[in-house]
Amino acid sequence: MLAVEAFRATDPVTYEESWSTASVTAVTGGAYGRAYLGSLQLSAITAVLGSVLGLALAVAVLQARRGQLLRRLVLTASGVLANFGGIPLAFAFIATIGNAGVVTALLGRVGLDGFSLYSMTGLALVYLYFLVPLMVLIIVPALEGLRPQWREASDVLGGNAWQYWRRVGGPVLAPPVIGATMLLFASSFAAYATARALVGSSIPLVPLQIADALSSNVLVGSENVGKALALGMVVLVGLVLVFYTWVQRRTQRWLR
Amino acid sequence: MTATTDHPTTPPVAAVPGDRGGVGVRLSGLTRRYGDVLALDGLDLDIAGGEFLALLGPSGCGKTTALRSIAGFERPDAGQVLIDGRDVTGTPPAKRGTGMVFQAYSLFPNLTAAENVAYGLQVRRRPAKERQARAAELLELVGLADRGGRYPHQLSGGQQQRVALARALAVAPQVLLLDEPLSALDAQVRVQLREEIRRIQLELGTTTVFVTHDQAEALSVADRVAVLRAGRLEQVATPDELYSRPTTSFVARFVGTTSIVPATVRADGAVDLLDTTRPVDGSVPPGDVVALLRPEQVLVRADDHGTGRVVTRTFSGGTTRITAVLPDGTEVAADLVSTESTHLVPGTAVDVSPTDRPVLLVAAADL
Amino acid sequence: MTATLPTTPSADMVTAAAAPRRRGGGWRWAVLAVLGLYFLVPIAASVWFSIRSNGELTARFYTGVPTAPGFAEAFGRSLLLAALTVVLSLLLMLPTMVLVDLRLPRLRATVELLTLLPLMLPPIALVVGVRSVLAWAPDYFYGTPLAEAFFALQEPALPWILVLVYVVLAMPFVYRALDAGIRSVDLRTLTETARNLGASWPRVLLGVVLPVLRTAVLNAAFLTVALVLGEFTIASILGFQTFPTWIVEISGSQPQLSVSVSVLSLLVTWGLLLLISTLDRRRAGKDTP
Numbered sequence: 001m002l003a004v005e006a007f008r009a010t011d012p013v014t015y016e017e018s019w020s021t022a023s024v025t026a027v028t029g030g031a032y033g034r035a036y037l038g039s040l041q042l043s044a045i046t047a048v049l050g051s052v053l054g055l056a057l058a059v060a061v062l063q064a065r066r067g068q069l070l071r072r073l074v075l076t077a078s079g080v081l082a083n084f085g086g087i088p089l090a091f092a093f094i095a096t097i098g099n100a101g102v103v104t105a106l107l108g109r110v111g112l113d114g115f116s117l118y119s120m121t122g123l124a125l126v127y128l129y130f131l132v133p134l135m136v137l138i139i140v141p142a143l144e145g146l147r148p149q150w151r152e153a154s155d156v157l158g159g160n161a162w163q164y165w166r167r168v169g170g171p172v173l174a175p176p177v178i179g180a181t182m183l184l185f186a187s188s189f190a191a192y193a194t195a196r197a198l199v200g201s202s203i204p205l206v207p208l209q210i211a212d213a214l215s216s217n218v219l220v221g222s223e224n225v226g227k228a229l230a231l232g233m234v235v236l237v238g239l240v241l242v243f244y245t246w247v248q249r250r251t252q253r254w255l256r
Numbered sequence: 257m258t259a260t261t262d263h264p265t266t267p268p269v270a271a272v273p274g275d276r277g278g279v280g281v282r283l284s285g286l287t288r289r290y291g292d293v294l295a296l297d298g299l300d301l302d303i304a305g306g307e308f309l310a311l312l313g314p315s316g317c318g319k320t321t322a323l324r325s326i327a328g329f330e331r332p333d334a335g336q337v338l339i340d341g342r343d344v345t346g347t348p349p350a351k352r353g354t355g356m357v358f359q360a361y362s363l364f365p366n367l368t369a370a371e372n373v374a375y376g377l378q379v380r381r382r383p384a385k386e387r388q389a390r391a392a393e394l395l396e397l398v399g400l401a402d403r404g405g406r407y408p409h410q411l412s413g414g415q416q417q418r419v420a421l422a423r424a425l426a427v428a429p430q431v432l433l434l435d436e437p438l439s440a441l442d443a444q445v446r447v448q449l450r451e452e453i454r455r456i457q458l459e460l461g462t463t464t465v466f467v468t469h470d471q472a473e474a475l476s477v478a479d480r481v482a483v484l485r486a487g488r489l490e491q492v493a494t495p496d497e498l499y500s501r502p503t504t505s506f507v508a509r510f511v512g513t514t515s516i517v518p519a520t521v522r523a524d525g526a527v528d529l530l531d532t533t534r535p536v537d538g539s540v541p542p543g544d545v546v547a548l549l550r551p552e553q554v555l556v557r558a559d560d561h562g563t564g565r566v567v568t569r570t571f572s573g574g575t576t577r578i579t580a581v582l583p584d585g586t587e588v589a590a591d592l593v594s595t596e597s598t599h600l601v602p603g604t605a606v607d608v609s610p611t612d613r614p615v616l617l618v619a620a621a622d623l
Numbered sequence: 624m625t626a627t628l629p630t631t632p633s634a635d636m637v638t639a640a641a642a643p644r645r646r647g648g649g650w651r652w653a654v655l656a657v658l659g660l661y662f663l664v665p666i667a668a669s670v671w672f673s674i675r676s677n678g679e680l681t682a683r684f685y686t687g688v689p690t691a692p693g694f695a696e697a698f699g700r701s702l703l704l705a706a707l708t709v710v711l712s713l714l715l716m717l718p719t720m721v722l723v724d725l726r727l728p729r730l731r732a733t734v735e736l737l738t739l740l741p742l743m744l745p746p747i748a749l750v751v752g753v754r755s756v757l758a759w760a761p762d763y764f765y766g767t768p769l770a771e772a773f774f775a776l777q778e779p780a781l782p783w784i785l786v787l788v789y790v791v792l793a794m795p796f797v798y799r800a801l802d803a804g805i806r807s808v809d810l811r812t813l814t815e816t817a818r819n820l821g822a823s824w825p826r827v828l829l830g831v832v833l834p835v836l837r838t839a840v841l842n843a844a845f846l847t848v849a850l851v852l853g854e855f856t857i858a859s860i861l862g863f864q865t866f867p868t869w870i871v872e873i874s875g876s877q878p879q880l881s882v883s884v885s886v887l888s889l890l891v892t893w894g895l896l897l898l899i900s901t902l903d904r905r906r907a908g909k910d911t912p
Contacts, residue, residue, distance in 0.1 A: 193859075
């Protein structure tokens with residue numbers, strides 16, 4: 001099964017190389033270059049924002065007093081939004097701040113408008129709706145791994161909050177947080193359904209360009225462009241993975 | 257309501273060891289409530305300077321809460337904590353001059369053993385040289401001089417607790433607090449480490465409070481043992497006194513092995529116990545009482561006409577424990593010299609009687 | 624939840640941990656309030672959006688869902704795909720993971736890495752690969768039964784190819800759910816006890832392993848169902864109609880209906896997950912009093 005899977009993933013490579021490198025070079029410039037830039041920008045911003053907000057939410061939920069119910073509600077909701085997301089989210093946002101959205105109408109009444117859901121900012125807003133829950137899901141186990149004794153030991157030894165977080169809490173939490181941010185980046189980078197339902201293909205993003213290239217019957221060879229674009233994605237995600245393992249190894253010296 | 261047979265009642269005065277130079281700790285009227293649960297119920301306790309005091313009790317008795325109140329992690333609802341005569345009830349943990357060793361997993365996982373030990377000096381901004389020297393000194397003290405570069409996960413459980421002890425001692429605390437530091441360790445390591453903790457404590461003379469639920473542990477290392485029950489102090493005494501002269505039936509049953517044997521106090525003040533009659537000291541009204549017998553206060557002799565029957569025979573080296581059952585169903589444990597009890601196999605008819613040593617009597621309603 | 628600590632903390636430890644230790648929780652409530660609004664407003668707005676029609680309140684966009692044209696067919700197909708994916712995933716993963724746990728513990732890290740890989744692989748890139756295979760294979764195998772098989776895989780009424788791809792996509796989730804279950808029980812001792820009592824291997828698997836892991840299996844199945852019911856990218860690019868592609872298709876002509884279906888699907892999934900986690904807790908509560 002995995003062999004088939006790997007075969008599928010690498011298939012575009014062989015296809016490309018056996019014929020020409022034209023498609024590959026095509027995707028590094030012009031409109032396709034812009035798509036990569038747009039995708040990278042959007043993913044980087046949403047990954048960082050998502051991990052910061054998700055971390056804050058996870059900490060707040062875990063520390064809430066008598067928070068059992070709150071905790072269960074947030075964790076299950078996170079499970080739904082992070083895994084099920086996509087299409088339903090897009091439509092929920094269209095109904096909220098789309099052109100005919102409920103909140104759009106409310107804001108319009110008080111004279112506020114000009115925000116477009118169908119823009120990069122709008123997309124980021126929607127992406128965060130599943131990235132923040134994803135962060136919560138990934139980071140909660142790591143936060144639960146922070147033992148209260150560590151903080152108490154630091155306290156009793158005379159350390160203040162800042163010293164604890166700088167010398168112990170931060171270093172212990174850094175690897176999982178960085179890892180989670182990478183995963184958020186990959187997830188945001190790969191997201192297609194939400195973008196497709198929201199903006200069609202009016203915004204330069206790699207997944208949208210791939211879908212376009214695949215469905216286009218007009219342009220000869222566009223199928224190959226799609227494959228080259230997909231190959232680029234896989235390569236980029238691979239780079240992220242390599243970077244991730246390097247960071248983990250540097251930050252987790254104490255586990256070896 | 258308790259009384260003993262045969263010997264004059266001694267008031268429960270605790271023998272406080274002579275001052276060893278450390279600072280004293282006083283808890284007065286300490287009360288802490290969690291919702292409906294009263295964890296500490298007006299606890300009063302005096303700990304002498306340089307003393308090694310064990311806080312002993314079943315889980316939920318408030319011993320950990322008491323320790324955490326001294327450390328400053330718990331703010332009592334009422335009462336005071338005094339360290340060296342200074343009221344520290346509202347002082348944050350960092351400023352109390354205490355050192356603490358936790359149950360387990362308290363070492364910072366991202367720092368080496370030496371860095372862990374030096375942490376307290378680092379947050380006090382001491383120069384690196386001093387930190388390294390002090391860490392090396394403390395690691396030497398706990399017998400881990402060659403393990404300074406290891407990370408916690410590379411150390412065994414016993415070694416981790418030694419490092420935790422060194423870390424707590426590195427800042428030269430006035431009071432050392434140990435929160436069941438041995439409970440996560442193997443039996444053998446546990447005995448070894450508790451003796452080492454005691455050795456180091458005697459060497460440094462630091463006032464030490466040691467929380468445990470293991471009575472053998474408490475009796476073997478402490479100068480005095482304070483037995484807690486439901487947030488109150490039952491008795492505080494030296495291990496010897498606690499064992500031989502418990503002032504309450506709870507202490508008698510919690511510390512050491514105890515057989516509970518029905519007895520009757522007669523109108524003339526004497527007591528009938530296991531077919532013997534002996535005088536009573538203290539105030540137990542006539543009627544049914546129970547006697548709390550230690551295994552070494554019971555004699556078991558083979559006797560074809562005896563009413564008891566041997567149930568189990570457990571060999572443990574020099575002594576052998578015999579459990580016998582009486583006709584009314586009472587089970588009595590007795591420790592006998594092994595070589596003299598080989599014939600007492602299960603099923604043997606025996607005669608069970610108390611030795612001449614004083615016996616604790618409790619009104620049956622108190623149990 | 625209790626299984627993380629190797630030693631059970633004593634009762635006074637537990638109460639001590641539950642006590643408030645630090646002040647300054649203001650930011651916590653600020654975070655909860657702001658993010659709470661962010662997450663609740665779109666849902667509330669969607670509900671409001673989907674119960675209005677020409678200025679009146681109406682439930683017809685909800686009651687009308689089952690009879691909406693195309694709904695039954697698309698939703699039914701998605702459910703069928705989900706069921707097939709669950710069965711195939713479990714048949715593949717459960718024996719593999721039990722085997723690795725019992726017999727080949729050294730392979731654990733490798734299996735974990737392999738099963739987590741699809742998490743990093745963008746579905747849109749995966750689908751490009753799948754399309755290439757589908758385009759190339761029938762030509763290559765022309766005239767052989769294999770070519771027929773490839774056409775059968777793409778039958779629009781029941782596209783087996785989607786099931787195959789979804790099994791791959793679901794692998795990380797199935798793995799993590801089952802792994803959590805396997806780690807929380809001592810499978811080796813359990814199976815050895817059963818074998819010692821005279822049970823055969825198939826009996827051990829069906830009679831001991833499966834019941835012990837039933838919560839984990841339920842979790843894995845649920846996550847897979849949610850994934851399949853929500854998956855849009857692959858179905859849409861390969862041109863099959865499933866539940867999500869149907870929502871997008873009708874959104875142009877009936878925006879309220881698409882929103883009401885979206886809200887319903889989110890809330891129903893959440894409710895089911897909440898139910899499973901409640902059952903899970905009850906059972907855990909019974910096991911460790």
